[in-house]
Amino acid sequence: MKKLAKTHPDKLLDLLCERLTFERSGVQLYDAILAKMTKSKAPKIKDMLPQMKEHRDQEKEHEEWLEEQIRALGGDTEQLTEMAKLTKAESVGIENVILDGDPKIPHLFHALLAAELVDNTGWELLCDLAEEAGDEDAQSEFEQRLEHEEEHLELVKQAVEMFAIRDVLGEDVPAPTGP
Ligand SMILES: [Fe+2]
Numbered sequence: 731m732k733k734l735a736k737t738h739p740d741k742l743l744d745l746l747c748e749r750l751t752f753e754r755s756g757v758q759l760y761d762a763i764l765a766k767m768t769k770s771k772a773p774k775i776k777d778m779l780p781q782m783k784e785h786r787d788q789e790k791e792h793e794e795w796l797e798e799q800i801r802a803l804g805g806d807t808e809q810l811t812e813m814a815k816l817t818k819a820e821s822v823g824i825e826n827v828i829l830d831g832d833p834k835i836p837h838l839f840h841a842l843l844a845a846e847l848v849d850n851t852g853w854e855l856l857c858d859l860a861e862e863a864g865d866e867d868a869q870s871e872f873e874q875r876l877e878h879e880e881e882h883l884e885l886v887k888q889a890v891e892m893f894a895i896r897d898v899l900g901e902d903v904p905a906p907t908g909p
């Protein structure tokens with residue numbers, strides 16, 4: 731992370747705090763969805779549980795890894811930086827749906843899709859920045875996490891498609907269970 735932090739370390743910290751805020755919220759979103767999925771009796775919802783649990787744990791790993799990086803750069807993991815604040819404000823709608831108890835599981839996946847699209851783009855941005863700075867170590871760490879995010883997005887997209895195929899076309903397709 732040294733090359734990346736060379737010019738404006740405070741701006742890098744702001745960006746990492748933004749990701750951290752998002753990942754923390756992501757863990758809460760997954761926990762809330764998993765709690766509702768666990769109570770569901772629908773076989774297709776049950777089929778998606780193992781993969782969703784794995785993705786939840788990956789969000790947690792992202793959160794903890796970011797905390798380590800922020801501390802190593804002398805930052806404060808609890809500081810609500812400018813970009814962290816922006817992310818918090820932007821996430822309110824998604825959290826209202828998922829944390830405040832919309833009972834419909836397809837609605838939860840719909841909201842999670844919005845979160846995962848931003849999650850993917852956030853890690854992609856970090857990868858691009860590290861590449862631009864010639865920081866190969868940081869780039870490889872970011873890319874590992876971007877790979878997880880691509881899998882999260884694919885599963886959620888497929889789940890939203892499954893619900894739409896059922897509702898609009900009246901067809902039954904198997905639940906996505908990951909790669
Ligand atoms: Fe994430």
Ligand SMILES: [Fe+2]
Binds near residue numbers: 756846882
């Ligand atoms: Fe994610």
